Amino acid sequence: MPSDRDITEEGSVSCSDAPGMGRRDWLKLGAGAALVGFSACDGRGALEELRPPAGAADDAWRAVRGRFLLEPGRAYLNNASLGMPPREVVDAVCEGYRHLSSEPLDGKHLLQDQIAEEVVPRLATLLGASPSEVVLTRNASEALHLQTTGLDLSPGDEVLITSQEHPAGRRPWLFRAARDGVAVNEVFVPSPLPTEEEIVEAFARAITPRTRAIAFCHVTRGGHRYPVRALCEMARSRGLVSLVDGAQAVGQFPTHLGELGCDAYSASLHKWMLGPSGTGFLYVRAAARDRIRSAFAHDASLESPAFDPPGTLDLPVRAALSSALDFVETLGLERIEARCRFLSDHLKARLSESSRVTLLSSNAGQSAPGSTIFEVEGIDALEAVPLIESRADAHIDEHQRDGHNAIRISTHVYNTTEEVDRVVAALLD
Ligand SMILES: Cc1ncc(COP(=O)(O)O)c(C=O)c1O
Known part of the structure; x- marks a missing residue:
């Protein structure tokens, strides 16, 4: 995890430098310098003021609370619905739109480069994945649709999901059932959770010769944490694909997708990662590309899987993920x-x-x-x-x-x- 990345050494760009700067000017400074220019443009959100807090108690985290725009005195205890980005992320979105609006094509190319060269590789590193395995999406729901509709299934094939799926995870399977005749069978998982062994056993018992895949949450909407690695291991040993909904997991604790062993993983970045609203990602393990395919490209291949939703994007929002990564990495997962x-x-x-x-x-x-x-x-x-x-x-x-x-x-x-x-x-x- 690149948590020791020292942002302050990458140079800073003062706000007065920013207006009128063309793409080449920005790029001359290097992607990292431009990134810091976006993040700290109004001078309030400079990341170097943020120190990794010592210990978990309130005193150590008071300065962190000061980075959020929520009115003092009001308490936000609903992060699982939508995270609250810190001000450096908000500033980065604003600055991205300002640049895009004053120099549209320069801004577009700069932000595209920042996303491709900075955001995706850093996110992949944080997640224990390779950059070619990660694409950005608007949210977890979109990624869940892509991983579910991309799975190679024939009529009559069976898939196991759980009784605790979020609608965002369940609905794409109902779509596959209606469109493709896939049988979607629900494994009942009690709440509070039984032991890890009992969860794995409940899945194992429900497998039939027609079962092709299992799908479940890393963390459910209610905060139950599943034994992802054990479930993925069991799935692989039975020749099944494993697909995970990580919307409530990523950003709350370290998550290493390579070690978890899942074939696909979808998550929000606007919840626990404190990214701007409208951000998420899809991960497809390189070795699973023969079974999970692009929903967009007729000419996708194993080398070029083309999972990226095409077209013009909300570039400033995606580029601002650099600032969310700065924030989370500075604090440390x-x-x-x-x-x-x-x-x-x-x-x-x-x-x-x-x-x-x-x-x-x-x-x-x-x-x-x-x-x-x-x-x-x-x-x-x-x-x-x-x-x-x-x-x-x-x-x-x-x-x-x-x-x-x-x-x-x-x-x-x-x-x-x-x-x-x-x-x-x-x-x-
Ligand atoms: C478990 C789970 N999956 C998926 C989602 C959908 O996330 P998003 O709003 O990023 O699409 C949520 C949202 O709360 C969730 O709790």
Whole structure:
């Protein structure tokens, strides 16, 4: 993981340099220098001020909270729905659009180069993949459609999904069932999760001679964390393709796709990675290209798989992922994981003080660090969430799925124990 990449040594471009600069001027500075110019253009978001926090407690993370635009005093504990990009990411999007609008073709080429030469390779490195295995998408849903519709299947072939899929993961399979006559069979997975062995065993039991693939979440909407490596190993040993929905995983803890062993993996970058809204990616393992194919190119080949959605793109949004990568790499994914876990442990401790609360999140190994779900006796989650939000000046979410009438609280690095306490007090009042 290139977490030791020192952005500040790559040079900086002051805001007064930026207007009127042509593509060649920008490129003369090198992609990294241009990137820093975009990131720090208004002088507020300079990354060199950000230091890796020491420890997981609030004091060490106060400066990090200051990087977010959320009104002071308001608490955002719904990161699992949509992440909150820090100001350097917002600045990068603005500067990208400014450049694109003042010098359209120069801007376009500069941003395209930045995405191809900077964003995709760095993202691939962070994910333990090769750049040729990763393409950017608008979100996880788009990537899930591409991996599902790209899988080579014949009528009557079977696919196993779980009872805990997000609609974004389930709907592409319903499409394959309706269009191609694929049988989509659901493996029931209880919530809270059973043991890892029981999950793998439930999949193994459901395999028939017609089964071709298994599909499941790395982390579910409710924060349950699946044994991805064990499931992919089992799938490979039975000759099956494995396809993973990583929307709730990437950015919350280190994820090494090569080691996980999945054939395809789709994720959002606008949730836990703190990228701008409208960003995600699709990973297809190089060795799986004979079974998962491009939805776009008639002339795609194993060497040139052409998974990229074609056409004019939201280049400034994608290029701003450089700034999100800077941010996450400076903090470090291990430290982000520890901080998220610290906050959700605090939340769980506070909730367990009430006999009315039933915690539904599994133990640490099987729950995502930042997402917690629970039921409160006598409370309808849908009705309670807006009330709690207005009492605590906070954002949270419901989780009426998997048979639960639950509330979901998702904590990222910018939250504090005080915010958690405030929400719990409003909740139990
Ligand atoms: C498990 C899971 N998969 C997929 C998605 C869809 O993500 P996106 O909005 O990036 O398409 C979500 C969104 O919340 C999710 O929780």
